[in-house]
Amino acid sequence: MSWFSKSDAPTVVTAAIYARTECPECGSPMVVHGLRAELTCKACRSTVPVPLHFWSGLFFRLHSAIPSKNPVRLALAGALTSELPLYARFVAEHPSCVQCRSPLRLDLRPIGTEGPTPCSGCAFTTPSFPAPAWLRSEYPDLQQFFEPVIVPPPAQTRAVSFACPECGANLKLTDGTPRLVDCQYCNHTLFLPTDLWHAMHPVQKRTPWWVAFVR
Numbered sequence: 496m497s498w499f500s501k502s503d504a505p506t507v508v509t510a511a512i513y514a515r516t517e518c519p520e521c522g523s524p525m526v527v528h529g530l531r532a533e534l535t536c537k538a539c540r541s542t543v544p545v546p547l548h549f550w551s552g553l554f555f556r557l558h559s560a561i562p563s564k565n566p567v568r569l570a571l572a573g574a575l576t577s578e579l580p581l582y583a584r585f586v587a588e589h590p591s592c593v594q595c596r597s598p599l600r601l602d603l604r605p606i607g608t609e610g611p612t613p614c615s616g617c618a619f620t621t622p623s624f625p626a627p628a629w630l631r632s633e634y635p636d637l638q639q640f641f642e643p644v645i646v647p648p649p650a651q652t653r654a655v656s657f658a659c660p661e662c663g664a665n666l667k668l669t670d671g672t673p674r675l676v677d678c679q680y681c682n683h684t685l686f687l688p689t690d691l692w693h694a695m696h697p698v699q700k701r702t703p704w705w706v707a708f709v710r
């Protein structure tokens with residue numbers, strides 16, 4: 496393309512963020528779903544404030560890395576981010592629907608406005624909002640966020656049968672059963688096997704959220 500045809504219209508560059516940290520209270524992984532002031536640990540139920548250093552580390556790297564053809568990975572130790580370690584991956588891509596993977600209609604959600612962003616493939620919408628002032632003062636071109644609401648799978652109230660390894664009795668387990676469980680027939684204390692435990696408590700993977708830069 497000749498520079499004569501270069502338009503003065505600003506270019507919008509979007510990127511997906513996949514981020515994870517660890518709970519400082521119990522060490523369990525915590526998925527970072529978006530620009531949050533605090534996170535809640537699913538394992539120990541602690542509420543953990545997210546320090547500004549955490550976001551500074553993430554956006555400093557993201558800002559210098561995007562646009563990039565290849566995914567960019569980032570790992571920061573907790574000492575650099577005021578306690579919370581940061582494991583992140585950035586991918587230059589168009590925001591998409593977490594339900595059907597179709598591209599979001601960014602043309603229907605102008606940069607600088609707040610509200611749902613329609614999907615081009617289904618009725619699910621993705622909340623969007625302008626970057627907060629504190630972030631824009633550091634990175635003026637970082638302007639918009641798209642943060643899908645992750646709908647948790649319906650609570651599993653089903654019961655799972657498990658044969659007591661000591662007496663063979665059929666034990667009924669539910670999601671609320673602790674990992675150390677007493678057999679009500681032989682009174683042995685059982686430690687539930689890892690495969691069974693993970694099947695009942697699926698591991699949570701990182702899910703993307705997106706930012707838009709206007710450059």
Ligand SMILES: [Zn+2]
Pocket residue numbers: 518519520521522523536537538539540541
């Ligand atoms: Zn925890």
Ligand SMILES: [Zn+2]
Pocket residue numbers: 592593594595596597614615616617618619
């Ligand atoms: Zn969709």
Ligand SMILES: [Zn+2]
Pocket residue numbers: 659660661662663664678679680681682683
């Ligand atoms: Zn038993």
